[in-house]
Amino acid sequence: MFQWWYTRGWRLYLQHFVDQLKNAVDFFSVGLLVRHLFAPFRQISAGQVVSSDLSVKFSAFLDRLFSRVIGTIVRLFLLVIGTVVIILRAIFGALVAVLWPLAPLLIVICLFCALIQVRF
Amino acid sequence: MDTNFIKTPAEHSEHSASRDNTFDYNSLRAREARAAKVLQLGAVKFLLGLGIVLSVVGAIYLLFFQHNPLGWLVAALAIFLVMIFVWNTCEIARVPAGSTENINDLLSANVLRTLDRQPTPQSIVNGLYQTRSGRFLALRFGISPERLAHIARELNSDVAPIFSKAREIWRKVDGETVSGGMLMIALIESHPQHEMILRRMKLELADLYTGITWYNHLHGLVKSARRHRRTGGIARDLNFGYIPTLQRFGTNISEQCASAAESQIRLAAHHEIVDKVISIFSSRGRQNVVLIGPNGSGRSTIVDAVASTLMDADAPIPSSLKYQQVFMLNAASLISAASGPGAMETLMMHILNEAYAAKNIIICLDNAQLFFESGIGSVDISNLLLPILEAGRLRMILIMNEQKFLEISASNSTLANAMNKIKVPAADRNETLKILQDQAPLLESKYGVICTFWSLTESYRLGERYIHDIAMPGRALKLLETACHYPDQGFITAESVQQAIEKTQGVKMQTGAAERTQLLHMEELIHQRMIDQTAAVKTVSDALRRAAVGVRDDKKPIGTFLFLGPTGVGKTELAKAISEVYFNGENHIVRVDLNEYVTAGDVARLIADGAENSESLTARVLKQPFCVVLLDEIEKAHPQVLTTLLQMLDEGILRDINNNEVSFRDAIIIATSNAGADRIREYVTSGMDLAGMKQEFINALIGAGEFKPEFLNRFDEICFFQPLSKSDLLKVVDLMLASVNKTLASRKITVVLDEDAKVLLVERGYDPQMGARPMRRIVQQTVENLLAKLMLAGAVDDGATVHVTRAMLEDQLG
Known part of the structure; x- marks a missing residue:
């Protein structure tokens, strides 16, 4: 059993951990959010305006800018939540990965502590 | 020097092979598999979970609230139980194959956990039905435990050859481990007479190998369904526009594919088409694809596969195509929503604008021809779609069949040229x-x-x-x-x-005991309703018996016969008799009088589409494929009509006017003709043997231009019908009388004719030119009229027997 604990088991856990992180990154659409951070929100006012009238063009520019601002806020909000969850998940996963090889040692430590406390 | 210790290469290899095939009960994998069997029991799992919870709670309580050193021991126990839990869920739930080709490294955990310390073929059989792949194979291929146990009993007790065979199978099917199914096949294959055993089960070894591949495929699907699919996440569609109208009139195929597991198999041909579609969409050319193929060839499956690939975050596709969604538009709901003139164009324009503005939509039009033609259930918006297809700003997938595409090409070549065509062939x-x-x-x-x-x-x-x-x-x-x-x-x-x-389909597939008896005595049954023509009846009966047991070419009709002879000798009667005996009813007959098809233009009527003319030959056979097709007076048909029928006689297929295949492979084709009737009569009168003169007669028919040789050659048999003699006609009278009695059976009235009365009927009804045909009229004029008068006069009561004499008939005839 211990032979497995230090070889295949640990490797399997690390693979699982990396998969979980990838799934979390996908779930929060981190790549898409970063790539399109400043894109208009749901393509609202995103179309090209064909007009020689400068006021119309300016108005369209302002509309698009507003849409971009809204889009950025929404994306940033999701990005922050996603990042926090992913970091927490990564910390927990890394902790388990570190504790994994120590698990048999922890049993020995517990037994040692019990022995010392009984003696003193 | 003692050479006993030195092994030759052959001995060494033999020793090594034997070691590779020796099962080690105490190998690490075998022990893990057996441990899993225990640990994965529900009760054990529950106790383990309970132990973990209690020990963790106990350790916390003792250490932090009681400061009791015993808490450390409980904590050690908790850690140990957690390790066992992890070991159970992660490790032994799946015992992968070892690194060598030793059988102990190859056998699957499911098999390992069932094997005894000293396995025998019998003990292996008991275990095989506990494995999923073993049960799968047994159920799908009808391999019962009794049958397998019987095979195992006839094998040597040494299991090494079985394991060796299993390894070979594992190599052939490229399996992960040696599964129960593989071991089952190995066990069967180890039997010296396995080919015969399999033949009895209507199987071949290759079929069983297919079973393994089948199981592995399904097992793979289950595994992939469990795997999390990455499809872009919660913010995937933030970049793309709103599409309320499209959502109302279309179906989001991508959404369905994203939520469902990858359940459909990708054929090599389909895989290529999917790649081609993606390549077209990622190029700078026209962003449309028209999938051309027959219905049922898997065109919609290809669209599903494209949608699924585009939604897969891990698929190797250009980023411009990632998360593009395929929307299938429903022509019927669009047409029903657009009521007034021009409303359809307005609605479509609105939908297409929405799709274009959203930036992530691929429009799919199933039965795309409905959008390019005017009629019931269709609307022609090609003027609207053409600029979109040509400009390539909106991605589109169109689905239609070859015929419709040809029609569109013929009516609007610009539209056809604007499309990127991909053919979808039917699967082999x-x-x-x-x-x-x-x-x-x-x-x-x-x-x-x-x-x-x-x-x-x-x-x-x-x-x-x-x-x-x-x-x-x-x-x-x-x-x-x-x-x-x-x-x-x-x-x-x-x-x-x-x-x-x-x-x-109304097709008769299984031949029961009653049908078999009927076929064996076909001649007698036919002769119960028709007289003489023994040679023709025998020829036809032999052909039908061959067909019934499968000794015939499946790519041709059951039988094709040309009946030649004068009028009134029983040609049509034999066709009806065959329909009754072979198809259990006279109504299984499709009769076509070819004297109604005397011009080249009549071909269209013969093979008309069933929707337009339900009485065309193709339409009637389509509705009733299991029948006798009676082509009466074939010599009167136009040569073009006969040429059209050649393929039907040759391949059992006739294409209707829309080029759709209609099968005649379950029909008996009978053509009748009076051609050469006079010559037949001459031969018979001069006492010549018709059978012996067959070829000479056929040559004479060809020489006289009655039939072309390629037409006559298409028939399985040409049967000559002899003119009926007076003695035959006496028997015909008996048959007709039997028919009259059958009609009167409900009143239990029986008519009996004196012999001289019968002779009178034959004398008056016999016509050398018309055969037995006038006989029906004479019987009607005499016997039936007489009977009607007697019954009306009250001279005949129910259950009576009426004796009809010659004098009575003479009175009737006047």
Whole structure:
């Protein structure tokens, strides 16, 4: 059993951990959010305006800018939540990965502590 | 020097092989597999979980609230139990293959946990039915435990050859481990007479190997369904526009594909088409694809595969295509929503604008021809779609069949040129079987049945033969689904498929004991209703017996016969008799009087579309494929009509006016003709043997220009019908009298004719030119009229027997 604990088991856990992180990154659409951070929100006012009238063009520019601002806020909000969850998940996963090889040692430590406390 | 210790290379290899095939009960994998068997029991899992919770709570309580050193011991116990839990869930739940080809490294955990310390073929058999792949193979291929146990009893007790065979199979099917199914095949294959055993089960070894591949494929699907699919996440669509109208009138295929597991098999041909579609969409050219193929060839499946690929975050596709969503538009709902003139164009424009503005939409038009033609249920918006297809700003997938595409090409070549055509061919046998294997579990869960291997192969065979409105694999799949309504003790067998064909197509598939007797005594049965023509009856009966037991070419009609002879000698009567005896009813006859098809223009009427002319030959056979096709007076048909019929006689196929195939492969084709009747009469009068003069007679017919040789050669048999003699006509009178008595049977009245009365009827009814035809009229004028008068006068009561004398008939005739 211990032979497995230090070889295949640990490797399997690390693979699982990396998969979980990838799934979390996908779930929060981190790549898409970063790539399109400043894109208009749901393509609202995103179309090209064909007009020689400068006021119309300016108005369209302002509309698009507003849409971009809204889009950025929404994306940033999701990005922050996603990042926090992913970091927490990564910390927990890394902790388990570190504790994994120590698990048999922890049993020995517990037994040692019990022995010392009984003696003193 | 003692050479006993030195091994030759052959001995060394033998020793090594024997070691590779020796099962080690105490190997690490075997122990893990057995441990898993115990630890994965529900009760053990529960106790383990409970132990962890209690020990963790206990440790916390003792250490932090009681400061008791015993808490450390409980904590150690908790850690140990957690390690066992992790070991159970992560490690032994899946024992992978070892690194060598030793059988201990290859056997799957499911097999390992069932093997004894000293396995024998018998003990292996007991274990095989506990493995999933073993049960799968047993159920799909009808390998019962008793049958396998019987095979095992006849094998040597040494299991090394079985393991060796299993390894060979593992190599052939490229398996992960040696599964129970592989071991089952190895066990069967180890039997010296395995080929005979399999033949009795209507199987070959290759079929069993297919079973392994089938199981592995399904196992892979289950695994992939469990795996998390990455499809872009919660913010995927933030970048793309709103599409309320499109959502109202279209179906989001991508959404369906993203939520469902990857359940459909990708054929090599389909894979290529998907790649081609993606390549077209990622290029700078026209962003449209038209999938051209027959219905049922899997065009919609390809669209599903494209949608699924685009939604897959891990798929190697250009980023511009990632998360593009395929929307299928429904022509019917669009047309019903657009009421006034021009409303359809406005609605479509609105939808297409929405799709363009959203930036992530691929529009799919199923039955795209409905958008390019005017008529009921269709609307022509080609003027609207053409600029979009040409400009390539909106991605589109169009689905239509070859014929419709040709029609559109003919009417609007610019539109056809604006499309990127991809042909979708019908699947071949292997591909169809793979798809059936893939879809069988869905049908099984839907109908609560188990599809056997034979049900799949029979679905392909019979689908290919009897279903012509859609292409493979659709036709086999449709048939298999219909067969699910006819299970045999929960199993869908070849007989279930045959039953499905019988019920849906009106085709007779199974020959029961009664039918077999009928076929064996066909001549007697036919002669019960027609006189003489023994040679013709025998020829036809022999051909039909051959057909019934399968000794015939499946690619041709059951039989094709040309009946030659004068009028009134029983040609049509024999056709009717065959219909009654072979198809159990005179109504299974499709009669076409070819004297109504005397111009070249009549060909169109003969093969007209059933929707336009339900009385055309093709329409009637399409509705009733299992029948006698009686082509009366064939010599009067226009040569163009006869040329059209050549393919029917040759290949059992006739194409209707829309180029759709209509099968005549379950029909008996009988053509009748009076051509050369005078010559036949001359031969018979001069006492010549008709059978001996057959070739000379045929040559004379060809020489006289009555028939072309290529037409006559297409018939299986040409049967001559002799003119009836007076003694034959006496028997005909008996038959007609029997028919009269049959009509009176409900009143139990029997008519009996004196011999001299019969002779009178023959004398008055005999006409050398018309054969027995005038006899019916004479019997009607005399016997039936007399009987009617007697009954009206009250001279005949129910249950009476009427004796008719010659004098009575003479009175009637006046």
